[in-house]
Amino acid sequence: MRDTSKLPRNDVQNGRKVQDMQKNEPSLPDLTDYDLSRYIACHECDLLIHLPERLDVYTQVCCPRCSAKQFTVRKSPIDKTLAYALTALVLLSIAVSFPFLRIEASGIENSISLVQSPLTLFNEGYGMIATIVMLCVIALPAAYLLCLLLLLIPLFRGKSARASLVYAKLIDGMLPWIMVDVFVIGVLVALIKLIETADIILGTAFWAYIAFAAVFIGINTIVSKRQLWFWVVNAGKANAN
Amino acid sequence: MQTKARETSTKFAKMAKFVSAAQLGLSSCTRCLSLTPVSEQHCRLCGKRTHLRNKHSIQRTLALVFTAMLFYIPANIYPIMSTTLLGQEIPSTIMGGVLLFLEHESYFIAIVIFTASIFIPIAKMMIILWLCHMVRKQEGMKIHQMAVMYQITEFIGKWSMVDVFVVAILVALVQITGIMAIHPGLAAQAFATVVILTMLAAQQFDIRLIWDNIAQNKDSQPAQVDIPKTPNTVSNQESHLANHRKE
Numbered sequence: 001m002r003d004t005s006k007l008p009r010n011d012v013q014n015g016r017k018v019q020d021m022q023k024n025e026p027s028l029p030d031l032t033d034y035d036l037s038r039y040i041a042c043h044e045c046d047l048l049i050h051l052p053e054r055l056d057v058y059t060q061v062c063c064p065r066c067s068a069k070q071f072t073v074r075k076s077p078i079d080k081t082l083a084y085a086l087t088a089l090v091l092l093s094i095a096v097s098f099p100f101l102r103i104e105a106s107g108i109e110n111s112i113s114l115v116q117s118p119l120t121l122f123n124e125g126y127g128m129i130a131t132i133v134m135l136c137v138i139a140l141p142a143a144y145l146l147c148l149l150l151l152l153i154p155l156f157r158g159k160s161a162r163a164s165l166v167y168a169k170l171i172d173g174m175l176p177w178i179m180v181d182v183f184v185i186g187v188l189v190a191l192i193k194l195i196e197t198a199d200i201i202l203g204t205a206f207w208a209y210i211a212f213a214a215v216f217i218g219i220n221t222i223v224s225k226r227q228l229w230f231w232v233v234n235a236g237k238a239n240a241n
Numbered sequence: 242m243q244t245k246a247r248e249t250s251t252k253f254a255k256m257a258k259f260v261s262a263a264q265l266g267l268s269s270c271t272r273c274l275s276l277t278p279v280s281e282q283h284c285r286l287c288g289k290r291t292h293l294r295n296k297h298s299i300q301r302t303l304a305l306v307f308t309a310m311l312f313y314i315p316a317n318i319y320p321i322m323s324t325t326l327l328g329q330e331i332p333s334t335i336m337g338g339v340l341l342f343l344e345h346e347s348y349f350i351a352i353v354i355f356t357a358s359i360f361i362p363i364a365k366m367m368i369i370l371w372l373c374h375m376v377r378k379q380e381g382m383k384i385h386q387m388a389v390m391y392q393i394t395e396f397i398g399k400w401s402m403v404d405v406f407v408v409a410i411l412v413a414l415v416q417i418t419g420i421m422a423i424h425p426g427l428a429a430q431a432f433a434t435v436v437i438l439t440m441l442a443a444q445q446f447d448i449r450l451i452w453d454n455i456a457q458n459k460d461s462q463p464a465q466v467d468i469p470k471t472p473n474t475v476s477n478q479e480s481h482l483a484n485h486r487k488e
């Protein structure tokens with residue numbers, strides 16, 4: 001019989017109902033001593049799901065109650081992610097260093113680079129928006145890719161990766177604030193707005209950034225939350241050996 | 242260890258149709274999704290404090306949404322940017338921009354801006370308020386509808402930032418001395434704040450709360466939930482592992 005009184009009170013603030021349930025069903029087994037690595041809890045509905053010993057490649061595991069997608073078993077995800085991340089970093093560095101857009105009206109022209117946008121905003125006294133653009137569009141994606149490389153290269157080479165936990169925490173924290181795809185749509189809308197009033201010339205950096213966004217979305221589909229932390233578990237195992 | 246786990250799983254099948262991790266006192270980490278007994282205080286994998294459900298989830302979500310609503314007022318009153326054309330300054334608000342494009346019969350951009358800057362933020366705040374209300378009321382919950390609504394709010398969250406990025410690009414690009422220049426307006430900052438606050442609100446809301454409620458009320462209102470017949474045990478594992486051979 002499970003003794004619910006052992007649970008610290010402050011841990012079940014919102015889980016009051018959960019505690020009641022435990023009282024109603026006292027014969028549920030205590031899992032504390034069991035190997036939890038074969039179980040996952042659905043991130044949407046908290047259903048406990050037991051995984052079989054072996055999962056075939058390309059198997060997609062879905063929650064049996066709310067049908068939320070849990071994860072997909074992929075073939076060599078580390079190799080693919082490394083290749084994509086390197087490509088994305090190269091594309092991003094091109095996008096930062098070459099001219100992004102050029103505008104021409106009545107013989108006067110203005111050419112900007114990608115970093116120019118946050119700089120101009122900063123000079124106009126809009127530091128907050130400058131920071132948002134700088135972080136969400138350039139800095140965080142670059143940091144994300146670097147962390148991903150630092151996390152995966154040791155795993156790829158089969159070496160121990162002691163700092164993997166730090167990188168995974170950083171990656172997980174950065175992900176919601178990366179808005180590469182949103183920025184691409186923003187640029188397109190801005191261009192449509194201007195197309196009638198002035199001539200716009202698309203620079204090298206423009207195409208590089210669009211390609212970068214496409215590769216980045218590819219990385220995001222592979223590196224799901226579960227995939228990321230699965231790598232951390234693997235890195236931990238490598239350290240133990 | 243394996244046989245022990247197997248025994249446990251067969252026990253599950255006899256106990257209840259669906260067992261949530263929280264019912265067994267297991268905390269599913271919000272950061273790394275791994276399971277840790279809640280009595281252990283810190284996540285076994287990433288070290289985050291263990292909670293069965295996000296602490297004060299509803300209160301925090303509501304606080305963030307109400308703050309976002311406050312910021313949404315200046316975001317609509319003040320101009321989001323102003324265009325200086327041949328020495329004449331024309332300020333434009335979010336709604337003004339939409340109307341301008343409608344006048345010019347650029348329906349596509351009008352729809353894009355209206356959706357990203359007006360429809361999505363309002364819909365998002367309304368949905369989050371509705372979800373909080375339903376979880377508090379604890380009855381008559383349409384679980385699947387609520388789950389879908391939550392997924393929508395989580396997905397569209399960052400897309401409202403489009404308008405801020407449009408302003409950012411225009412301000413940098415349109416600086417043609419003597420002819421045309423665009424400057425940012427106060428509303429851009431207020432609007433960016435709204436987007437960030439609603440994103441934080443959606444993150445704070447714990448969607449698992451709505452499923453706890455059906456587990457509790459399963460005898461009183463069984464018809465409302467479409468529960469598949471398969472229990473989540475080892476013996477029926479194949480049925481919920483949909484094999485998708487893609488390549």
Ligand SMILES: [Zn+2]
Nearest residue numbers: 042045063066
């Ligand atoms: Zn689920």
Ligand SMILES: [Zn+2]
Nearest residue numbers: 270273284287
């Ligand atoms: Zn954790």
